[in-house]
Amino acid sequence: MTDGIICPRCTCETVGTLATSPVPGVWDVLQCHRCLYTWRTTEPARRTSRTAYPEQFRMSAEDIDNAIEVPSIPPLRTPDERGA
Numbered sequence: 001m002t003d004g005i006i007c008p009r010c011t012c013e014t015v016g017t018l019a020t021s022p023v024p025g026v027w028d029v030l031q032c033h034r035c036l037y038t039w040r041t042t043e044p045a046r047r048t049s050r051t052a053y054p055e056q057f058r059m060s061a062e063d064i065d066n067a068i069e070v071p072s073i074p075p076l077r078t079p080d081e082r083g084a
Contacts, residue, residue, distance in 0.1 A: 007032035008053040010064065035059055
């Protein structure tokens with residue numbers, strides 16, 4: 001976990017490091033454990049800071065809990081069903 005960093009999208013305090021730059025200290029790729037938002041630490045404030053993150057894309061824990069389930073991918077159609 002990354003101490004002191006909150007998710008810019010949902011304010012979750014559980015943020016982990018997915019990747020680190022090959023050159024030490026240059027950048028990290030972080031991911032929120034609640035909403036799965038992912039960002040690189042070198043991105044502009046509108047992607048890395050809650051106060052600058054666009055209002056229309058912000059989420060709350062309630063938004064996430066009440067999100068519509070993503071539909072599953074239907075089975076592939078057979079050549080006959082495709083008209084081939």
